[in-house]
Amino acid sequence: MSQSIKTHEWFLPEDQRKALSAYLAEFTGMVPVHLFLQSGQNEAYGEFAKKLLQDMALLSDRIALNLHEDDTAANAEYAVHRFPTVLIAPDKYSIRFTGAPAGEEGQAFLHALKMASDGKSYLTESSVKTLAGLQEQRQIKIFVSPTCPYCPGQCLNAIRTAVEKPGLVDAECIETGQNPDLAEQYGVGSIPHTVYAEHFSTVGMEPEQDFVLQLVTLHQAKDVAHEEDETGEPDVRTSDVVIIGSGPAGLTAGIYARRAGLDAVVLEKGIIGGQVSLTPEVENYPGFINIGGKMLMDMIHQQAKQYVPVMTGQDVREIKVGRNVEVITQNRVYVADAVIYAAGASWKKLGVPGEDRLMGKGVSFCASCDGYIFKGKQVAVIGGGNTALTDALHLKNLGADVFIVHRRDEFRAERHLIDSVSRENIPVRWNAVVEEIGGDRGVEFIVLRDVSTGETEKVPVKGIFLAIGIVPNVEAVNHLDLARESGGYLKVDRQGRTSMPRIYAAGDITGGVQQIVTAVSEGASAAMAVFEDLTRRKAEIAAHRY
Known part of the structure; x- marks a missing residue:
């Protein structure tokens, strides 16, 4: 040395x-x-x-x-x-x-x-x-x-x-x-x-x-x-099972599928880790008193890629079910015996004037991504659940002048988050909804309406963070006419089987309590269901052949 x-x-x-x-x-x-x-x-x-x-x-x-x-x-x-x-x-x-x-x-x-x-x-x-x-x-x-x-x-x-x-x-x-x-x-x-x-x-x-x-x-x-569409033959890849989505459910499904002896691949359109990667802090995942969402998903990804390839930048355009299942992305075709659909969910929009026009110009779904921009500036968090309160606390910690807008007179979040918001003296506008988001090049104000009195008020803000719930990402499977739960979530049995053979689902896409721990469980269950069903199917084909 x-x-x-x-x-x-x-x-x-x-x-x-x-x-x-x-x-x-x-x-x-x-x-x-x-x-x-x-x-x-x-x-x-x-x-x-x-x-x-x-x-x-x-x-x-x-x-x-x-x-x-x-x-x-x-x-x-x-x-x-x-x-x-x-x-x-x-x-x-x-x-x-x-x-x-x-x-x-x-x-x-x-x-x-x-x-x-x-x-x-x-x-x-x-x-x-x-x-x-x-x-x-x-x-x-x-x-x-x-x-x-x-x-x-x-x-x-x-x-x-x-x-x-x-x-x-x-x-x-x-x-x-x-x-x-x-x-x-x-x-x-x-x-x-x-x-x-x-x-x-x-x-x-x-x-x-x-x-x-x-x-x-x-x-x-x-x-x-x-x-720019290519006129040549598409890149075709084969496997036993294609897993769509790299959140907790998808990555866990990959681990369990490979450990069961299945040839598997995980496809991801955006970032590995899904919405969990955008969560500033996770406090309810067993084994960790407190851990950043990105760090947790990095750890799960590191483990998963020891077993299964995780292909990023793969936007699933269509799924065809015939003799095989074909998953078609923008540049590849994945041919498999089964699909585990774990594409998760996306944030809901308010549906008010100015929202789409100012999206990315002060309107955001991601406090982890965009919070630093608003240090020292007034911002509003819309919502009353765990995500809204977590975002508000994160923004407060970054130095933003944050307040919460909630349409009810009490939060729906966990008690410890409610206590933290109170302890940090984060103001709350109760019984209020956003009617409009305004500004020229960026967000400059929101119009709030009191749901009790009907009165409206123009409130100056530089940013607005939306945390009012999620909707399932079902676009790639809409044409399959799979059975649904209320809210458009995919209906599955306890092992992740949908209403169509060889199509399975896990994680937020199936509704339920939508927690990391349940997503992990559902991913594992879906992978084992694929293994059991494919094993049975191969045995039946072999028996019929002889």
Whole structure:
């Protein structure tokens, strides 16, 4: 061990250093990393970035740290105007982190280092083909926040294109909390917010193919996708069971299916972990007194992928049931003997004027993603259940001036959450409903109506977080005419069998109490039902044959 390592005061704990060392050991080439710091500008974040990168440089000789502190000449040379800023291999690529990668975006930072080391973008073949049509310079800005689980994926989309098209694509990941003026300049009201060009931006994480198509055309993928449809044969993959959804139910189903000897695959359109990944804190999952929803789902995912592949960016367009079951996504066909549908549910909307127009411009479903934007600003949380109160407490902790709007005169949430809201002195507007959401470029006010008196009031707010319930994501199975429960949820027996043979369901899609622990149980039960039914079916076919 070198003397510098012996005397170095480590910033990262030992377990993280061990994991990081193993990751860095896979790097194939040297990666120059430039860190720019300026006195008086985000100094705490700058110190974090400095200590992190110093640790990494000592853990691997593949990381070459170039530190620029109050270096006017270097700032000018590399066009750095905000601090801290991190550049990755700037002589070859244009990959920039404006603000310390101190939260979820740290995942994208580590992947960016690996891509720069290997000199590979790891884009899919179809994305590389689409990107080949890019002839003009693109400067992509992606606004992120530390607790946003969607942000790393969107940052990676940009970074991959920058690696694939060096000199043509600039990728910049901007930490919103460290650069609030820049976020305001670009009208950021929801995270991740992607600026492809001054006249074209989007909100949310997007599949890689959609991102690349939008980067090339500067139009919404849905508006130009029909012109890009591939005429070749689709990529066909076979397995015993296809599991749709990577929340607690889907991932658990994958574990149990594989352990039962079934060849399984999990498909996910959005982020791994589903709605649980957006939950700031989970306090009712056995074994954990308190754990972040994202952390819990990361742990379940790490276990699941030891057994089963989890394919992200797979948007299920149709399910065909015939001799086999065919699951058709935007670029693949999965042929299987059975499907476990665990697509979960989505947040309900209010259905009031201004809601759709200002969605992503101050109207949000995700306090974990967007809360940092509203530090020091007045926001309203709509709802009276566990999610609403949890979001309100999270926003309060982030420094937002938050109040709750509830249509009844008492909450429906768990007692400990009610007590916490009371203890934190979070105001509540009882017996009130939202009639309108108003504003020009972003949310500026809501109109509340008192359900007792009918009186209305215009209340100034900068953000509104909706937590009024969920609706099942049944679009992909609507054509199958499966039996339903009230609310549109799929009707299943105790082992997850739907009204159609070989189609099973688990998790929030089936209604019920809709808790993480029940989703896990239902996923396991559905997987075992698939195993039992397929085993019986194969035995019957064999008996009939002889």
